[in-house]
Structure formats: C-alpha cells, structure tokens
Amino acid sequence: MKLYTGPVSMFGAKVLIAAAEKGIRLEIENVPYEPATFSYPGHPEVNRINPRRQVPVLIDQGLEIFDSTLICEYFEDIAPEPPLWPAEPRSRAAARLAELKADEIWFPRLRRVGQFLRDRSSPEGGQAWAEARTAYAEMDAALGERAWMAGTFGYADIAAYTAYLTSWFFGLRPAGLPKLAAWAERMEARPAVKAVRDGIVGYLETQRIRLPESA
Numbered sequence: 001m002k003l004y005t006g007p008v009s010m011f012g013a014k015v016l017i018a019a020a021e022k023g024i025r026l027e028i029e030n031v032p033y034e035p036a037t038f039s040y041p042g043h044p045e046v047n048r049i050n051p052r053r054q055v056p057v058l059i060d061q062g063l064e065i066f067d068s069t070l071i072c073e074y075f076e077d078i079a080p081e082p083p084l085w086p087a088e089p090r091s092r093a094a095a096r097l098a099e100l101k102a103d104e105i106w107f108p109r110l111r112r113v114g115q116f117l118r119d120r121s122s123p124e125g126g127q128a129w130a131e132a133r134t135a136y137a138e139m140d141a142a143l144g145e146r147a148w149m150a151g152t153f154g155y156a157d158i159a160a161y162t163a164y165l166t167s168w169f170f171g172l173r174p175a176g177l178p179k180l181a182a183w184a185e186r187m188e189a190r191p192a193v194k195a196v197r198d199g200i201v202g203y204l205e206t207q208r209i210r211l212p213e214s215a
Contacts, residue, residue: 001024001025001026001027001058001059001060001061002026002027002028002029002058002059002060003015003016003019003026003027003028003029003056003057003058003071004029004031004043004045004046004055004056004057004058004059005028005029005030005031005055005056006030006031006033006055007030007033007199007200007203008033008169008200008203008204009055009056010107010111010162010163010165010166011054011055011056011068011103011162012055012056012068013162013165013196013197013200014068014072014158014159014162015056015058015068015071015072015075016028016196017158017161017162017192017193017196018071018072018075018084018155018158019075020191020192020195020196021082021084021158021190021192022075022079022081022082022084023079024075024078024079031043031046031055043055045057045059049064049066050066050067052066054066056068056071058071058074060074068103068159069099069100069103069155069159072084072155072158083154084153084154084155084158085154085155086150086151086152086154091150091151094150095149095150095154095155095156096155096156098142098149098150098156098159098160099155099156099159099160101138101142102139102156102159102160102162102163103159103163105135105138106135106138106139106160106163106164107159107162107163107166109128109131109132109134109135110132110135110136110163110164110166110167110172111163111166111167112128112131112132113128113129113132113167113170113171113172114166114170115128116128116129117170117171129172132167132172133172135163135167136164136167136172136174136177136180137177139160139163139164139174139180140174140177140179140180142160143179143180143183144179145179147183147186148183148186149183153190157183157187158193161184161187161193164180164184165197165200169200169204
C-alpha cells in the first residue's frame with residue numbers, strides 16, 4: 001500500500017495518523033513542496049489519479065483513491081479494529097459531521113492565517129486571524145465537556161487536530177480556551193499523533209523554516 005503525501009500536508013497527516021492508529025503499514029512518497037506558496041508543484045502519479053492534483057493519494061494493488069476522508073473510510077473497511085467511528089448510528093453521524101466541519105470549515109479558516117503572517121494589521125489580515133480564532137472557539141464548543149470530539153477518540157479528532165496544527169505552525173494558539181488546549185495535549189500524548197507531528201516539525205527544521213511566535 002503506497003501513499004503519496006507531502007512533508008507538511010495536513011490532509012496527508014490525517015491519513016498517516018489514522019494508519020498508525022490502526023497499525024496499517026504504508027510505503028510513503030513525499031512529493032515536492034514549495035514553502036513560499038504553501039503548495040505542491042505536482043507529481044505525475046498524483047496528477048494522473050487526482051483531477052485536483054492534490055495529495056494525499058493512496059494506491060493499493062491497483063486500487064487508486066484520493067481524498068483523505070475516502071482513504072480513511074477504506075482503512076476502516078480493511079482494518080475495522082480499533083474502530084475510529086462510533087458504532088451507534090446517531091453518534092457516528094455526529095462524528096462524521098464533526099470530521100466534515102474540521103476539513104471543510106475549520107481547516108480553511110485556520111490555514112488562511114498563513115497568507116497574513118507579516119500583514120496581520122491590514123483589514124484582510126485582521127479578518128483572517130479573527131476567523132481563525134472563531135474556528136478555535138467553535139472547536140472548543142464542539143468538544144463541550146467531552147474528552148473527544150465525538151465522545152470516543154476517532155476520525156473527528158484526527159481531522160480537527162490536523163486543522164488545529166495548521167494554525168499552530170503559523171503561530172496561533174488557543175488562548176483562553178482551556179478545554180481545546182487540554183484536548184490538544186491529549187492528542188499529542190498519543191504515539192501516532194506525536195510521531196506525525198514530530199515528523200512535520202523535523203522537516204521544517206531541516207528546511208530552516210522558522211515557526212512564527214505565538215500571536
């Protein structure tokens with residue numbers, strides 16, 4: 001099973017964490033990354049398989065899949081233990097909704113702050129950082145009094161954490177949100193999460209990409 005991803009791809013990180021949690025072994029190929037534009041110039045196999053020309057892409061004995069959520073669903077089918085979706089239908093639906101929010105709502109808001117690292121005082125920059133902090137507040141509210149996003153650890157947490165990690169690298173911290181901060185600490189105590197996070201940090205260090213100070 002081969003995964004095309006990128007050294008700082010958050011959606012790739014989502015897949016890597018899920019695979020590690022399930023004990024799925026992957027051959028990993030990192031495609032080139034352009035730090036100046038936070039983008040991937042492209043890779044022939046990625047471009048052939050995914051019309052969006054984005055990682056991650058999974059190949060398993062002729063089966064070709066793109067989109068991190070679909071790849072995780074495949075993992076759940078081929079390696080059902082440990083389960084990363086709740087068994088009860090309503091809880092599973094809520095977990096899937098949280099995972100969707102993480103990918104489609106929270107992640108774009110949290111990633112956008114990267115466009116305004118040196119221009120936070122402009123109207124656009126101020127709005128981007130405000131929207132990112134709103135996303136943090138929404139994540140904190142989604143947790144409620146639970147330890148995990150959907151009650152039990154799973155894909156909702158993995159997706160939310162990779163969204164969170166995006167803005168963490170840009171210097172944004174969940175100030176005044178102790179539940180979210182405690183949840184992030186619980187996530188980082190998991191070996192699978194720590195290994196992927198450390199790998200991203202290590203790559204940034206080798207490329208001499210300096211992480212911004214907290215804001």
